[in-house]
Amino acid sequence: xxxxxxxxxxxxxxxxxxxxxxxxxxxxxxxxxxxxxxxxxxxxxxxxxxxxxxxxxxxxxxxxxxxxxxxxxxxxxxxxxxxxxxxxxxxxxxxxxxxxxxxxxxxxxxxxxxxxxxxxxxxxxxxxxxxxxxxxxxxxxxxxxxxxxxxxxxxx
DNA sequence: GCCAACGTTGGC
DNA sequence: GCCAACGTTGGC
Numbered sequence: 001x002x003x004x005x006x007x008x009x010x011x012x013x014x015x016x017x018x019x020x021x022x023x024x025x026x027x028x029x030x031x032x033x034x035x036x037x038x039x040x041x042x043x044x045x046x047x048x049x050x051x052x053x054x055x056x057x058x059x060x061x062x063x064x065x066x067x068x069x070x071x072x073x074x075x076x077x078x079x080x081x082x083x084x085x086x087x088x089x090x091x092x093x094x095x096x097x098x099x100x101x102x103x104x105x106x107x108x109x110x111x112x113x114x115x116x117x118x119x120x121x122x123x124x125x126x127x128x129x130x131x132x133x134x135x136x137x138x139x140x141x142x143x144x145x146x147x148x149x150x151x152x153x154x155x156x
Numbered sequence: 157g158c159c160a161a162c163g164t165t166g167g168c
Numbered sequence: 169g170c171c172a173a174c175g176t177t178g179g180c
Contacts, residue, residue, distance in 0.1 A: 007178090033163075056178050114179080132161035134177045 002043060003145040004050040005128055006066065006102065007136040015052045015063035015107070024104035029075045030085045032097060036137040041072045041098050043139070049156075050102065051140060051148060053128065061113040062148055065156070070101035108152025122147050 006028065008014065018026055031037055048068040054060055074095035077085035090096035117123050127138040140148075149156045 009178095035163095060179070132177095134162060136177090 002045065002048045003140040003142055004039070004044070004048060004068075005053050005062075005126075005138050005140050006050045007053045007055040007128075009056045010054040010063075011057060014054065015104075018052070018066065018102070019104045019107075021104075025069060025101055027070075027075075027099045028102050029077050029099045031075070031099065031136060032085060032087070033136060036135055037098060039137045039139065040100050044068050044072065044100055046071055049105065049145065051145065059111070059113060061111055061116070062108060062152065063111055064107040064152075065105040065149065065154065066102040067105045068100050069103040072098040072100050075099040106154055106156070108149065108154050110151070110153045112148055112152045116151060117148070120147070120151065 010016075013026070018024060028040070031040065046068055050066045050068065051062045052064045052066050053062050075085070075097040077083040078087040078090045078095060078097045079092065080086055081088075085097075087096060117126060118129055123129065123144055125141065126144055127133055127135070127140075146156065
């Protein structure tokens with residue numbers, strides 16, 4: 001059982017959007033970074049929990065918790081010429097990009113801002129806080145995951 | 157909109 | 169395999 005942090009731009013797809021989806025589930029498509037892909041493909045398992053992080057917005061931070069509910073499978077948007085995620089170099093027989101399904105698990109009663117994360121000495125190791133980090137999917141230590149849930153007022 | 161940081165591409 | 173140029177991310 002592992003823990004993750006998943007970034008999403010709330011203007012495009014927010015934690016609240018996820019809650020309103022059928023069965024509160026959504027395929028995490030559009031990941032086009034090899035390291036992030038490898039995390040999904042090699043290390044994510046059904047039942048893992050993730051922090052849903054809002055990036056590139058007025059108030060960056062963690063909105064809630066999701067559960068991984070389907071293991072990695074090919075991302076169909078890579079084969080769709082009309083999709084912004086289209087990759088002409090990817091072959092049907094050998095898909096380059098994968099996605100997992102995530103399901104809404106719980107909201108943090110109190111949104112935890114990026115500033116709060118930075119201000120907490122206990123979270124010094126959090127990858128997302130590192131200078132210049134741009135990875136949209138990163139592993140999170142169990143202690144950090146629980147710490148952030150606690151900051152958000154969520155009993156997990 | 158700016159800009160630092162990083163990933164990817166492609167010529168050599 | 170090197171590395172400059174370019175594109176993207178994401179906080180501010």
